[in-house]
Amino acid sequence: MSSRRVVVAGGGAAGFFAAIACAQTAPDVAVTLLEKGPQFLSKVRISGGGRCNVTHACFEAREFAAHYPRGEQALIAPFRSFQASDTVAWFESRGVKLKTERDGRMFPTTDSSQTVIDCLLGEAKAAGVKLTLNRGIECATRRPDGHFELRLADGETLDCDSLLLATGGCRVPALGQLAVSLGHTLEPPVPSLFTFHLEAPWVRELAGVSVEAVEASVPGTGLRARGPLLLTHWGLSGPVILRLSAWGARELHGLDYRFTLRLNWLPHLGAEALAAELQSRRASQPARFVVNTPIPPLTARLWEQLVRAAGIPGDTRWAALSRAGRHQLVQQLQRSELQVTDKSLNKDEFVTCGGVCLSEVNFKTMESRLCPGLHFAGELLDIDGLTGGFNFQAAWTTGWLAGQALANASRPRG
Numbered sequence: 001m002s003s004r005r006v007v008v009a010g011g012g013a014a015g016f017f018a019a020i021a022c023a024q025t026a027p028d029v030a031v032t033l034l035e036k037g038p039q040f041l042s043k044v045r046i047s048g049g050g051r052c053n054v055t056h057a058c059f060e061a062r063e064f065a066a067h068y069p070r071g072e073q074a075l076i077a078p079f080r081s082f083q084a085s086d087t088v089a090w091f092e093s094r095g096v097k098l099k100t101e102r103d104g105r106m107f108p109t110t111d112s113s114q115t116v117i118d119c120l121l122g123e124a125k126a127a128g129v130k131l132t133l134n135r136g137i138e139c140a141t142r143r144p145d146g147h148f149e150l151r152l153a154d155g156e157t158l159d160c161d162s163l164l165l166a167t168g169g170c171r172v173p174a175l176g177q178l179a180v181s182l183g184h185t186l187e188p189p190v191p192s193l194f195t196f197h198l199e200a201p202w203v204r205e206l207a208g209v210s211v212e213a214v215e216a217s218v219p220g221t222g223l224r225a226r227g228p229l230l231l232t233h234w235g236l237s238g239p240v241i242l243r244l245s246a247w248g249a250r251e252l253h254g255l256d257y258r259f260t261l262r263l264n265w266l267p268h269l270g271a272e273a274l275a276a277e278l279q280s281r282r283a284s285q286p287a288r289f290v291v292n293t294p295i296p297p298l299t300a301r302l303w304e305q306l307v308r309a310a311g312i313p314g315d316t317r318w319a320a321l322s323r324a325g326r327h328q329l330v331q332q333l334q335r336s337e338l339q340v341t342d343k344s345l346n347k348d349e350f351v352t353c354g355g356v357c358l359s360e361v362n363f364k365t366m367e368s369r370l371c372p373g374l375h376f377a378g379e380l381l382d383i384d385g386l387t388g389g390f391n392f393q394a395a396w397t398t399g400w401l402a403g404q405a406l407a408n409a410s411r412p413r414g
């Protein structure tokens with residue numbers, strides 16, 4: 001009978017998945033999961049607006065990995081071992097059926113994150129994982145014999161053969177301190193997946209309006225994204241903004257979240273096609289007011305604001321729209337410039353860009369390259385994905401790989 005002891009630090013998605021994988025693969029290993037807080041899986045509970053966007057319906061490893069501004073290369077091989085279809089099968093074989101929404105996000109058919117929590121808790125208990133709450137690890141050292149000595153918040157000490165750190169994103173560097181104390185480097189943390197604050201009153205007046213596809217870019221940087229946009233009381237949100245915030249997490253932090261955002265409201269029309277469209281309106285409806293004749297798919301309210309922002313008076317008819325007016329309108333429709341003054345957290349999903357440096361981790365086993373017996377999983381790593389289930393998939397995949405490796409590990413090395 002093995003007396004190997006594995007400790008998992010962190011009772012989130014990655015920690016649970018790793019603990020279950022380890023205990024189910026090697027029932028003779030004693031797995032203990034220590035959670036610092038008063039609740040397990042608290043982020044799973046609030047995720048996806050309480051519905052838990054478990055993963056994304058994209059089943060090719062390289063294509064899936066392209067959704068990670070940090071971690072893309074490192075994740076390709078892990079996804080070949082455990083990808084979205086494995087997540088779907090894992091949950092379905094345990095009674096949690098998932099459904100796919102039009103945009104590819106996958107949720108439990110119950111539309112309740114509690115279903116996912118019940119499943120993970122049930123599996124962990126059934127596999128014999130020892131689950132403890134309110135027991136955070138304060139300090140970890142690796143002894144010369146290869147064992148880890150852990151000091152807990154309540155002053156108790158614990159000893160284990162292998163340690164998995166799945167303590168979540170380090171919003172502040174102190175949250176990555178266990179990894180640092182064991183010899184690792186942290187890429188500095190900055191937020192990812194945030195929305196943009198604007199002062200422009202006309203945007204705020206349009207709160208609630210959404211546009212199916214715009215192209216957004218930040219002049220002076222290579223940042224550019226296309227997708228649905230949502231106008232809000234504070235500025236701009238929606239997939240295109242979240243995408244830009246994720247790819248530009250470091251650059252936009254460097255700009256202190258003050259920059260010019262350029263929007264093309266009609267990206268499906270080239271400049272010439274748009275000029276021709278305006279010209280044809282002059283010819284076909286000369287007596288109509290410009291402000292009342294939106295170009296689809298722009299809504300009437302948004303069109304009106306864009307026409308006004310182009311400096312075209314409300315009583316201008318198409319026949320009277322000057323060449324300069326047409327130029328201004330084209331500029332406004334395809335090169336609107338808005339000043340972003342700050343960021344807000346996206347309430348549906350946010351993650352930390354930064355964390356344990358990926359070159360220091362072996363992605364076959366999730367084991368540290370610097371400290372044998374130490375493993376990592378989840379958002380603690382310098383991995384973050386776009387919104388849509390990619391962040392949980394990184395937690396499931398790295399947790400599963402770490403759990404398998406912990407189950408199969410040989411005796412501790414000195």
Ligand SMILES: Cc1cc2nc3c(=O)[nH]c(=O)nc-3n(C[C@H](O)[C@H](O)[C@H](O)COP(=O)(O)OP(=O)(O)OC[C@H]3O[C@@H](n4cnc5c(N)ncnc54)[C@H](O)[C@@H]3O)c2cc1C
Pocket residue numbers: 009010011012013014015034035036037040041042043044046047048049052053054055135136137138166167168169178347348349350351377378379380388389390391392393395
């Ligand atoms: C509001 C919100 C909604 C989200 N919705 C989605 C979604 O729908 N889909 C998606 O893919 N992603 C979503 N995300 C992102 C996703 O929740 C995270 O990427 C994911 O939870 C990371 O899992 P993790 O296990 O690495 O970390 P966490 O879930 O953060 O878990 C880490 C755990 O470790 C504990 N811990 C920390 N330090 C210690 C210590 N020293 N000792 C012991 N325990 C410790 C923490 O208390 C915590 O419980 C959302 C995030 C937020 C904030």
